[in-house]
Amino acid sequence: MLGELVAFLINLFIVEPIQTEFTSRLERLGAPPQVMQELTSCARAAQPVLVDTYSNDPVSGLWTVLSLWTGMTSFDTVLRQEVPACAGALDRARPYLEGLAN
Structure with missing residues (x-):
C-alpha cells in the first residue's frame, strides 16, 4: 500500500x-x-528507479520535488542524476532542451 502511494506521488x-x-x-x-x-x-522507464530510490530515502524524494517546483533544479538534471541510463537520451536531446537547435 505504501509503495503504491509512493509510486503514485513520484509519477x-x-x-x-x-x-x-x-x-x-x-x-x-x-x-x-x-x-x-x-x-x-526514458522518462517513463525512470519511474521504477525513482520509486526505489525515493522509497528508501523519502527525504531526498521530497527535497527533489521541492527543488523542481521552486526552480532550484531542472527536470533534466534530476533525470541525469537519478537515472544515469538516461544520459544518452539527454545528451541527444540537449540542443533542443537548451533551445540551440537550428
Missing part, C-alpha cells in the same frame, strides 16, 4: 511533469520524433 510530481516539460520543449523547437520518443521512453 504525479516528477515523472508526468518531466514528460510534459520535455515533450513541450522538444515539439516547440522542432526536435526529430526519434529524439522525442527516446527521451519520453
Whole structure:
C-alpha cells in the first residue's frame, strides 16, 4: 500500500511533469520524433528507479520535488542524476532542451 502511494506521488510530481516539460520543449523547437520518443521512453522507464530510490530515502524524494517546483533544479538534471541510463537520451536531446537547435 505504501509503495503504491509512493509510486503514485513520484509519477504525479516528477515523472508526468518531466514528460510534459520535455515533450513541450522538444515539439516547440522542432526536435526529430526519434529524439522525442527516446527521451519520453526514458522518462517513463525512470519511474521504477525513482520509486526505489525515493522509497528508501523519502527525504531526498521530497527535497527533489521541492527543488523542481521552486526552480532550484531542472527536470533534466534530476533525470541525469537519478537515472544515469538516461544520459544518452539527454545528451541527444540537449540542443533542443537548451533551445540551440537550428
